[in-house]
Amino acid sequence: MTNKIIPVIMAGGKGTRLWPLSRATAPKQFIQFVGDRTLFQATLSRVSDAAIYEAPIVITNEDFRFLAAEQSREIGVALSATLLEPVARNTAAAVASAAAFVAKMFGEEALILVLASDHEIVSGADYDEAIRIAAKTAASGKLVTFGITPTEPATGFGYIEIGDTLATGAAKVKRFVEKPAAEKAEKMLAAGGFAWNSGIFLFKASQVLSELAVHAPEVEAAAIAAVERAASDLDFIRLDEQAFSASPNISIDYALMEKTACAAVVQTAFTWSDMGSWDAVWKLGSQDTDGNVISGNATLINTKNSLVMSRHGHLAVQGLEGVAVIASEDAVYVGRLDESQNVGKLVKQLATAKATSALTQTHPTSYRPWGGYTSILNGDRFQVKRLFVTPGKKLSLQKHHHRSEHWICVKGTAEVTIGDTVQTVRENESVYIPQGEVHRLANPGKILLEMIEVQTGSYLGEDDIIRIVDEFGRG
Template sequence: MTKKIVPVIMAGGKGTRLWPLSRASAPKQFIQFIGDRTLFQDTLERVSDPAIYEAPIVLTNEEFRFLVAEQARELGCSLKAILLEPVGRNTAPAVAAAARLVSDLHGPDVVMHVLGSDYEIVAGQAYFDSVKKAQQTAELGKLVTFGIEPSEPATGYGYIEGGDSLPTGARTVQRFIEKPPLDRAKDMVATGGFYWNSGMFMLKVSSLMSEMRNYAPEVMRAAEDAVEKAARDLDFIRLDAQAFAKAPNISIDYAIMEKTTNAAVVPSPFKWSDLGSWDAVWKAGNRDEQGNVATSNTTLLNSRNSLVMTHGVHLAVQGMEDVAVIASEDAVYVGHLQESQSVGDIVKLLASLPKTAKLTETHPTSYRPWGGYTSIFNGDRFQVKRIFVTPGKKLSLQKHHHRSEHWIVVKGTAEVTIGENVQMLRENESVYIPLGEVHRLANPGKIMLELIEVQTGSYLGEDDIIRIVDEFGRN
């Protein structure tokens, strides 16, 4: 049995509170906000010390599986497993399934660290001191949560009231408190002993499974059945859909943490934010002398206390104060920072209109097991994409009924199959694939292959693909 902690990273959540960068198909954990890594990659980095942690297990869903694999590959991080949820059932069934898998892989008495992948955390000495306290407390059989010492009377978080002190430096849990009104939050912060509920846990597998069987037996039965009947697919473990669907839709807080008498909280003084709004992103960022947080490719003049971010066009902002200006490749959001908690209202409006619904659902960049593509421009009977292929990977041997394609290599070397002919294309070389012709693209090189694809035809949907041979098992 390993003495190290087994990290279990939850990466399946969807959300649009940080629209337009975050979409239903590309939520905030996979998006770069400030810095050159995503929140999911930051989470992987926090559990990368082999002296403390085993290789991580990631819980996600079918839609995000290639995002998880690609972003781990970019960091050079080896994952123990990618566990795919066939249907969303909240955190209790997901954690129960992970516990059963961890028990199978490492034994029932190991400690697992359950982390969300969409937090902003400063992982300094205070963070790892808290991890150590939580591990020691979990080894005593306690179900441990991390309680963040509040820096302000925030109303967007749940709270935990600490009870008696434990020898490890943790405290028993007196009670959990739902998101409070402002006056109640002020009272709790002034009184002391109340902590923000971080949604992170440290749990001995045997203790967790025992409490699950006591307080949420239907959750545990469904999760174990789903793991026992799971199927392996490439690097993924697919939970059995029929078994997992029987699990109640319930959070781990409601299922066991608020019921058990065995809960503990580690008071944690490190910086933490769930980045649930653009205002939170601004607070977490590095502000200049005028109080602005801005990414590269931006110009600000006579503006104060604002958040300016772009993943596409250059943004020039003049004479503004307390605003968020956010540009993705295909949409721009402008609003007051103090109103950013209600960005969901405009997302709902966009989603209700046929012309704009897609802006809330899909991101211009999509990932595939071989790499991915970014949509650059869509026109009448044509579209332009940037295709990127990971070294050593190849697309399926395929054909299209309704479109022809032009490929221009801009980086790397492409191996192109058209019918019976195989040719090599280098930078600045191009090729034409006629409608209906069997073809394939591969990257035989050592660097990322990038090319521009121009599609022309009567129908340009992604479902106009007839796969003849596919090494990833897709139809």
């Protein structure tokens, strides 16, 4: 049993509302938008005080497991565990599984703080006080959610109507309100007594499981079984697929919080955003004297109250106001900030067309447990990539049936295995890997290794990899 709070960070979402930077395989929680950390890393940092919190538990999926591990390692935050969801089942199954795991690992009375990994929060005195009140309230047997004092009649959030005050300083939840139309949001703001639903929760492991057993028994049973039959894999814990899949695909709000009589809310005014639109990114960014938020290479003339972000080329913007101009390596989005809640509709349209569907799924930069790569140029029977390998990491020992590769070292020192030969390749040196030859790339140094890879051959797909030895357990 522990007297500390157990943070549970939900990091499995695949949202595309911040397209084109966010994609299905590169979700917003792992992307650096503003500041020097990703949203996931900022979330980890908020629960890094060892006097208050145990090491966090992350729940994510197969595709993001190494990304989550690497980003936590990068900022020096150790994890208690990383739970892997075998299939997508919304937040109820994830929260229930995390609660079952915490009960088994830390005891049934342990307090769980459930956090989304893709929210932006400015922590300070208000935040710390809200956590203190919530912990006290949860210890008394309540399921606590956090309500953010509204600053505008936002239509992109759900709302909570505040009920009677409790002795702990929290309040009863009178009711939950779905994302409202603008007119209804304005009326609620004028009436007072409403807060934005932040999607942050704090409760005892035993309490949430017992309430789920009453209001969503299929969710509770599936979670218990998924944890009991879970298997360890390297640094990860794989929840049992058959058991987890039996859970209904439902949110924790619908499954439990809207039904339980134990719901309480801590209303607080700390700065919070679900980062669900480019408008939200602009509001939280550092604005210049013209109200512009600029990231990357850009020149603005006679432009006001706009968000301009470039991950590749130089953006020149003239004579616009209230717009988002977002350039990734392979796509550009231009739209009004006040319409950015509708980016999802645009992404759906892109996804239905064969010519553009890949733009919604994959990003030019892909991350792997050893580092990653960025696609630079694709042509007929050739492509060029930038490989980056983390210090001390190595790629799998592998071969390709359909392509040859040329590697040029541009930064760091590479250890290259070709057949039975191991050689060192330094900056401005290159090496050739013939088609079908067994090979491996490793970074023995202390700085990031960067290589330019030129592939040539009849087929250049990522599935033309025969892994012979892989320290990350991939086939």
